[in-house]
Amino acid sequence: MKGQFRRSVAGQRPWLGVLLLTAVLLLVPFVAGLGGQAWVRIANFAILYVFLALGLNIVVGYAGLLDLGYVAFYAVGAYTYALLASPHFGIHLPFWVILPLGAGLACMFGVLLGAPTLKLRGDYLAIVTLGFGEIVRIFMNNLNAPVNITNGAQGITLIDPIRIGDFSFSQSGTIFGITLSGPQKYYFLLVVLALLVIVVNVRLQNSRIGRSWQAIREDEVAAKACGINTRNIKLLAFAMGASFGGIAGGVFAAMQGFVSPESFSLMESITILSMVVLGGMGHIPGVILGAVLLTGLPEVLRYGIEPLQRAVFGRMIVDPESLRMLVFGLALVLVMRFRPAGLWPSSQRLRELAETAD
């Protein structure tokens, strides 16, 4: 009922919104490009994080399983790509082989993590997933001796970019008379991928599986009593979230051309989780907003804080890097203080909250 209701509301103005969004999405890389390719890269990362946050949203938002080690799957995908498409082992497989492989491997890791933790609830699960993420990172950091697999803390460099025939995503080139830089090409690739994951998320939300997840989130015992196979459905949530993480990791490795364990710290998991919660858990537009904001805010601060300090005090008073993170932390605290359900929660969730508040 609720799903139908929402669809009919959205149905009143279907094309205007889509057109507007398409126009904005098409224009972003060119507008950002005016400020330098760095801004296009930031836009790319924003979309990559949208991708990751939506993947995590399946696990945390839909199924209600608090996962603090999500970055492990991202790392698995990234390292799969890095090892199979770099001079490190001298293997150079094409991306359409590696990306599904990375997704598959990440999926396997998801099940590997999910299986022993099925009985755990809430915060116990959180700490186990956190530990799992740390284990993966520590292995990546140290698997350089006696056999050099991951090249340790130095990471793997010179990773192949994504290439289709002669069309490489890392160099600038002209398509249909428009010159695109490398990052701009990746931008469009990422948009396509992100749209794909959004479609999957939307379709899942009201599917049989999606409703099973939400049932488990609200009350696992009741869900089981209703005939839901909670074990398989929970594993599916882990596996699916992990696969998205794996794909994102592969694209990340290709885009950066470099991976190292540093990119996969616990802080990264926490940032992605913050995106989901800050935006509005379980609500797709909210999660997208959260991801874009939390990627953009630190970057805006990076470029904004130094001139601001000079303008106000006439000189640098505080190290800009720490001030940037300080503001980031404060922003998290303040948003949660004044919008406890997130910036853009679903109307259904808001209603539930209003009912349970005493």
Add this chain to the structure above:
Amino acid sequence: MDTLLQQLINGITLGAVYALVALGYTMVYGIIGLINFAHGEVVMIGTMVAFTVIVSLAGSAMAPLMILGIGVAVSVVVCMVLGWALERVAYRPLRHAPRLTPLITAIGMSIVLQNVAMIIWGRNYITFPPMIGKHIYEFGGASFTNVQIAIVTLAALMMLGLIYLVHRTRIGMAMRATAQNQHVAALMGVDIDRVIAMAFIIGSALGAVAGCMVGSYYEIAHYQMGFMLGLKAFTAAVLGGIGNLAGAMAGGLLLGVIEALGAGYIGDLTGDFLGSHYQDIFAFIVLIIVLMFRPSGLFGERTGDRA
């Protein structure tokens, strides 16, 4: 045999510190069900404050032990105020918010505290001045210092004190009542706000002492030290069964010993394939195995259905 004894001694020292920090997590969790991610940072601030006090008093005519005492005392007071302020400003307004909301707030607070510390104390490692003249004792082929003895003794005393407080005093009774059922406790005349604030204050005080111990044991401090320490301590709390005081103590000791033994033996066990830099994974592997068989920790009771 020497290695075993030596690693046991080191493990117990480390475990005593973990246990003290874990108590801070578990007390708050037991009462309001919040993972206070910022607790590790409170510990770090405790170390830093003690460091500043000790360094500024180091030139004076006071006895070193006196200076250390003042440093610890100041750091305990600062951390108590900090813990109270955290609860009052960040967590209290969110008491009825969705479950993940205070968690994100805690993470935000942890980032804030870390960066404030970095602005104040800089981004480099700082050397913690040794205030206790170090003596090394030999025992059965293993050695230990008087610093280690002091740490373990002090930790044991504080834990006994906490157990007394929780089980034999009025505020302790109020805490246990609140942990069982907030609403009913409130109806019985317990001032819930005060009890929750107390949990934060006591936890932070224990954390400050633990911070001073870490500082004097390793003799260095860093603005990021709270993160891993907090993580390990939280793991210890979960290992023992979060919300359970005895569990946190046992979990802390166990974790310290496992880590030390793991670091000492992993090379032999795996034919030098894995070295001691894998030390950090032991905590987590043991945690996963324990939780597979006892989903609510070693001493934990069945937790509610909150997901």
